Amino acid sequence: MKNALIPGLSRRQFLQVTAGGVVVSSLGAGRGLAQGYEDTFTWISPRGTLEVLDDYGFWIGKKMGYFDGLDVEMQPGPSDGTATVKFVDVGQADMGFPSPGVFSFAIENGMDLKSVFHMGALDTFSLAFRAGEGPEDIKGVEGMTILLGSAAWQPIVDPMLAAQGVDISTINYVEAGWPTWGTALAAGQGDAALSWEGLRAEWISTGLEFEYWLGVQNSPLPANTFVVRASDLEDPEKVAFLEQYLRGWAKGLEFAQHNPAAAVEAVFDQFPTLASNLGPELGLMSIIQQMNVFRGDMSQREGWGWHDMSSWQTFFDLSAEIGQNSEAIQATEVCTNELVGPANDFDHAAVKAEAEATEVSDELAAVDVEALKASMFDQAI
The missing domain is CATH 3.40.190.10 (Periplasmic binding protein-like II)
Known part of the structure; x- marks a missing residue:
């Protein structure tokens, strides 16, 4: 073909x-x-x-x-x-x-x-934050800048946050590039970054130590x-x-x-x-x-x-x-x-x-x- x-x-x-x-x-x-x-x-x-x-x-x-x-x-x-x-x-x-x-x-x-x-x-997706900077309530992400590896990932995050009652119109998304969006978060270029199960361990291997709001624990959505x-x-x-x-x-x-x-x-x-x-x-x-x-x-x-x-x-x-x-x-x-x-x-x-x-x-x-x-x-x- x-x-x-x-x-x-x-x-x-x-x-x-x-x-x-x-x-x-x-x-x-x-x-x-x-x-x-x-x-x-x-x-x-x-x-x-x-x-x-x-x-x-x-x-x-x-x-x-x-x-x-x-x-x-x-x-x-x-x-x-x-x-x-x-x-x-x-x-x-x-x-x-x-x-x-x-x-x-x-x-x-x-x-x-x-x-x-x-x-x-289960929902594999999560939000990564620099240690000590994650909100106590996920609604605290309102007004934050979330880093993505690809702009096409926004349809992943919006429903996940909306399901938690977050006003997604307040979120600012930045395409920080694959595979560097996690590094960009560590460098202070945003407030949070999309992550997922399995990737958490891979980021540790590169020295990226974050804390996470985990969809696998909190989200009712599929992956x-x-x-x-x-x-x-x-x-x-x-x-x-x-x-x-x-x-x-x-x-x-x-x-x-x-x-x-x-x-x-x-x-x-x-x-x-x-x-x-x-x-x-x-x-x-x-x-x-x-x-x-x-x-x-x-x-x-x-x-x-x-x-x-x-x-x-x-x-x-x-x-x-x-x-x-x-x-x-x-x-x-x-x-x-x-x-x-x-x-x-x-x-x-x-x-x-x-x-x-x-x-x-x-x-x-x-x-x-x-x-x-x-x-x-x-x-x-």
């Missing part, structure tokens, strides 16, 4: 060019199956990079063979916060990982996308999700492929619950620079924060990726209320749980046994995981 935006470039070449030359990380390209898809099935990041722990479900799944036989690849994409939906919409990628705000932007702008696997069961073109769900071959692909993710997430150190090691094996930057303890701290978001309260969910439609409707109603969308989006029209059952149809006991039997490096094995879990919210205000 040729790129619709730059004639003569294949989809993969287009993604590489727009990602600024970042090396593509792929699995089985040209060897496996992408039923119903003309090209390798491509997942695109919302961050402009893959060198993070956020996608650990895929990397441990790849290592354990959960995606074997599938022709799939991971792409970093551009750092533009809306690229993850734009590229899926025009066929330059097949699955994106937008925040709810970026997803609602896509729907508002006529992109016929559908959420098929809700990764972020990032996997979206595809709605038309793909009308093609039985594509649906069968998606079920198998999402099963690989679900198994990877399940594996990590039983052996987070092995999941960290799988990501570190893929990205040695990330390993050297974070190290074992911060790597495990990052993944534990994200595991909490991705799992949520599984007693209230019907498996990995399950959408809580009431949570999504709360977000869409709020988004319309603050003018982010012209009218309230109906959650059941743009989110579906039809693939969640098939994605979770695997031998959970076998995955647990695989996880518990997997050995890790001495350095990772030496980290006290339970102590990290106990300290997960130590930076909260």
Whole structure:
């Protein structure tokens, strides 16, 4: 398939060019199956990079063979916060990982996308403040300057604050650039900065010590999700492929619950620079924060990726209320749980046994995981 935006470039070449030359990380390209898809099935990041722990479900799944036989690849994409939906919409990628705000932007702008696997069961987003400067009440952010890595992130923050009764018309947003917006906060260039679970640990590794108002503790809203073109769900071959692909993710997430150190090691094996930057303890701290978001309260969910439609409707109603969308989006029209059952149809006991039997490096094995879990919210205000 040729790129619709730059004639003569294949989809993969287009993604590489727009990602600024970042090396593509792929699995089985040209060897496996992408039923119903003309090209390798491509997942695109919302961050402009893959060198993070956020996608650990895929990397441990790849290592354990959960995606074997599938022709799939991971792409970093551009750092533009809306690229993850734009590229899926025009066929330059097949699955994106937008925040709810970026997803609602896509729907508002006529992109016929559908959420098929809700990764972020809890709100991963937070606001970082310099130590001692966070407000006692989140309404204290009124009148403050909040730093963002991308202007496209404002639709993340506005609903999160509006849900807490904050007058968002008083907020001043400044695009401080990726990946420097945290450094800008430390340098005094704003009052707060958007952050998220997992990134908190990464910022510590670079010497950025902040305190946080945590959405995972306080927000009723959902977080990032996997979206595809709605038309793909009308093609039985594509649906069968998606079920198998999402099963690989679900198994990877399940594996990590039983052996987070092995999941960290799988990501570190893929990205040695990330390993050297974070190290074992911060790597495990990052993944534990994200595991909490991705799992949520599984007693209230019907498996990995399950959408809580009431949570999504709360977000869409709020988004319309603050003018982010012209009218309230109906959650059941743009989110579906039809693939969640098939994605979770695997031998959970076998995955647990695989996880518990997997050995890790001495350095990772030496980290006290339970102590990290106990300290997960130590930076909260």
